[in-house]
Amino acid sequence: MKLSPATPADLAELAEFEREVFVREVYPPFFFRQAHDLWPDWLLIARSEDERLIGYALGAPVAPPGEAWVLSAATHPDYRGQGVGGALLTALLASFRAAGIHTAWLTVHPLNPALRxxxxxxxxxxSEHADYFVRGEPRWRMRLDLAA
Ligand SMILES: CC(C)(COP(=O)(O)OP(=O)(O)OC[C@H]1O[C@@H](n2cnc3c(N)ncnc32)[C@H](O)[C@@H]1OP(=O)(O)O)[C@@H](O)C(=O)NCCC(=O)NCCS
Structure with missing residues (x-):
């Protein structure tokens, strides 16, 4: 597996990947372009040895300086449970630290295996929010102290 920041040449494939993994609630292709323009170091992709795009993670800064959000993390279903998601998250958090980020945030559905x-x-x-994005979809808001 190889991890790297996404380049513009990766973005169409990434948007396809997003639709394959998340199906309904997906970021549109233009968002990936914008994310790349805004946070190029924090849009990371994972490729298999045969160059297949198998995962990505995306972070973004939060208004108070020094804080950032993990917006998305995904691994292709065929490659789950093999450490791809963990490697992407580790790399994203290292990138946060390198940029002086001391606090990372994310939200997750409490029943999502990603919670672990x-x-x-x-x-x-x-905190827990009953109707975070839409009615009936609870989310936990989670925090990580990167300075610790
Ligand atoms: C969450 C997600 C990114 C994790 O990716 P991953 O590459 O499977 O992550 P890892 O292999 O590093 O770790 C997954 C954990 O689940 C376990 N696992 C085993 N088989 C698994 C499988 N088939 N699917 C998912 N997890 C599995 C792993 O052993 C590991 O457990 P651990 O934390 O106790 O070590 C991935 O499941 C995914 O893309 N889910 C759908 C998208 C999603 O919901 N993203 C999160 C949005 S908040």
Whole structure:
């Protein structure tokens, strides 16, 4: 597996990947272009040895300086449970630290298996929101102290 920041040449494939993984609630292709323009170091992709795009992670800064958000993390279903998501998250958090970020945030559905991944990386629940994005979709807001 190879991790790298996405380049403009990766973005169409990334948008396809997004539709394949998330199906309904997807970022549109133009968002990936904007994300790349705004946060080029924090749009990371993973490719298999045969160059297949198998995962990505995206971070963004938060208004208070020194804080950032993990907006998305995804691994292709065929490659889950092999450390791709963990490697992407580790790389994104390292990139946050390199940029002077001291606090990372994210939200996750409490029944999403991703929760375990985030807890393993040290994220702790701060609050629970019953209808976070849409009605009936709860989310935990989680925080990680990167300075610790
Ligand atoms: C969350 C996600 C990114 C994790 O990616 P991954 O590459 O499977 O991550 P890892 O292999 O590093 O770790 C996954 C954990 O689940 C376990 N696991 C085993 N088989 C698995 C499988 N088939 N699918 C998912 N997780 C599996 C791993 O052993 C690991 O457990 P651990 O944390 O106790 O070590 C991936 O499941 C995914 O893309 N989910 C759908 C998109 C999503 O919901 N993203 C999060 C939005 S908040």
């Amino acid at each position: 991944l985030y807890q393993r990386h040290g994220f702790c629940r701060v």
